Amino acid sequence: MRTPPNERVGSDIAENADSPVSGSERRCLLSGEVGPRDQMIRLAVSPAGEVLPDPAGKAPGRGAWIMPDRAALETAIADGHFKRALMRAFKGGPAKGDGAGGSLSYSDDLPQAIEMALTRNLLDRLGLELRGGNIVLGSSRIAEQARSGRITLLLHASDSSEDGRKKLDQAWRVGLDAEGSGLRGTVLPLDRDALSVALGRENVVHLGVSGVKDGRDDASRASIRVGQAATRLSRFVGSDPP
Incomplete structure (x- = not known):
């Protein structure tokens, strides 16, 4: 051709x-x-x-x-x-x-194949960032690091509770000095089971992308990588993008 x-x-x-x-x-x-x-x-x-x-x-x-x-x-x-x-x-x-x-x-079934590929791309990216030390799991750890300004991207499973999201969103706003802005974490089009399997952890409901590793501020790159993958999937399936 x-x-x-x-x-x-x-x-x-x-x-x-x-x-x-x-x-x-x-x-x-x-x-x-x-x-x-x-x-x-x-x-x-x-x-x-x-x-x-x-x-x-x-x-x-x-x-x-x-x-x-x-x-x-x-x-x-x-x-x-x-x-x-x-x-x-x-x-x-x-x-x-x-x-x-x-x-x-x-x-x-090309549209379904694309959705599955985008989902796998995001889950693979989360796995890579977890191994790279850029993912924070556990509500108390996320809240602690969010309040200290070390969380650059906050993500929630689709079946997370509204109350749990609100608490972490508030801690995130405090750490970013963005109180009153209405800033909220991203609700992914993936439930806790999908996130738990991908990350090899139990009951992954919320996760944060951390901005600091060994004194080097490289989380902006990590949050961009994760954010881009999450945005494309969310937009493709028609949910709210990050």
């Missing part, structure tokens, strides 16, 4: 070649909207022409980008817009979703 003239850095395709897009930005395959690549979802195309989710954005080969919006993707697949957008972007034959012939293919 010939390389499209509008292909950009990293073999990622922007649908409109007339509008400049920076190396840190990508154009949504469906809407044409431009956004930061770390807030979008990459769809990689395998050598066999199969369109697959690539939440880490590191799979080899060509790819396309979409905004994290499951409802929009499902609509685009149902009305044929997704297939047409793939045809335009890759300058190839018709995608063969729904069984039609062509050089590209995608599964009918």
Whole structure:
């Protein structure tokens, strides 16, 4: 398949070649909207022409980008817009979703596959940050470190109690000198069972991302990494983003 003239850095395709897009930005395959690549979802195309989710954005080969919006993707697949957008972007034959012939293919359950990939990406990131010493678990420890300003990102399981969230949110605001701001932790679209399994701990209901490790202030990077993964998943499934 010939390389499209509008292909950009990293073999990622922007649908409109007339509008400049920076190396840190990508154009949504469906809407044409431009956004930061770390807030979008990459769809990689395998050598066999199969369109697959690539939440880490590191799979080899060509790819396309979409905004994290499951409802929009499902609509685009149902009305044929997704297939047409793939045809335009890759300058190839018709995608063969729904069984039609062509050089590209995608599964009918692509939206579910993307949600599962984004979920795994977030859980893997939390596991990495836990091993790196950047995750704080346990309500009392989180509250203590939050009040001292050492928590840079506060996360709650979807089935956490409102009372538990309020107490930790308040401690977090105190530590950030943000009382009266209404700042609250993020309620993830994942329950305590999913978080507990991913982190290898019992009853993970709340977790904080800490900003200090061995005297080095590297938690801003940790909270950005976790926050980006959580935001994309939350936006894709339609819950409130962090």
